[in-house]
Amino acid sequence: MAFESNLVAAILAGVAAVVVLRSSWQRRKRSAILNVAGWSLGVLAIALGWQAAGAWGATIVTLWAMGAAYAVLSIAAISAPAAKVKASNRRAGMLPEQGEPLRLGRRSATFFIVGAGALLGAIAIAVATRWLASATGADAANATVLALFAAPLAYTLLAFFMLMTTSRRAQFGWIGASIASAVPAILMGSAL
Template sequence: MDETMLPAAIIASMGAALVLRRAWSLPRRSLGWNAIGWCLFGLGITLGWIAGGAWGSTIATIGGIGAALLLLAHAAVTAPPATGARASNRRVGALPEGREPFRLGRRIVTFLMVVLAAMIVALGLGLAARGLLAWSGAGEANANVASFFLMPVAWAMLAFFLLLEEERARQWRLLALAAAPGMLALAAGLA
């Protein structure tokens, strides 16, 4: 193992936080700066993986998170106090207004889809990733860590996209597509 690989991974992740902070402070959205920032995070994770597997990726990511926290703390301390700021009065549609129907059944189904079904599908994705990595020779520890990493990330992404969908059929279709890798891994005996 090259001894400069892990420090390079940490520096790339820390640089990613700096570049993304720069990109998000510009008056207009910059695709180039955002792309550079996210590519640096990807480079840091990749170099970390080469240096030490899942452990190396974790250490590189911690470097980026630490840099981001320092940047946020600096922004919080140096931000001028808001004068005359008021809370938003935008309606989120969480509760019905006036004589609108409550749609309790639909709300319960949405909750169960996002919390229970999406969690089970994300668990299947994590098991599929673990099985695939173990089968490919990545090592049991690396396969387990990748699975533990993927499950909550997949669950959060599924929840996000499910809540964006307005049609119930499209929500079920999304869950079915996301469940396919877990079902294939289960059928192949990888899970």
């Protein structure tokens, strides 16, 4: 009975988090208090779900919160008034306007720097995660699972942040910082 009530409370907190965040974000000026309350409810929901049923409970809570977000955003999309300004024909800078240079070299360099750099950085973060987990007492299997979890998450975040930067220096800074995270593991000789 306690398991079910904890899981229901977690689900309700997750749905409430979505509703509170949506109410904050639909205002002209976002409310810092509502933002903090919404994110706090989300964290509480995950914690309660984890306490009730471990990873399975956290997953159930997350699915309910995503369903609530889908419903709330669907209602907002259906009820939104039509735009008064015609959308631009330009597709987010994918193609240059008439007469603009293609800048294929710069675009290709960005593709390779972000693709390969984020991959190297993600591998380094995974190595650092495994080393840190092992150093704090996790057994080999758990440390490896954490590293396998960290790699795609790190790759996604690194690629996003590298694509959002406006300079090559910042892109290489992200790569360097992520690779530097593996230096202690490599120096200790326990990278694998």
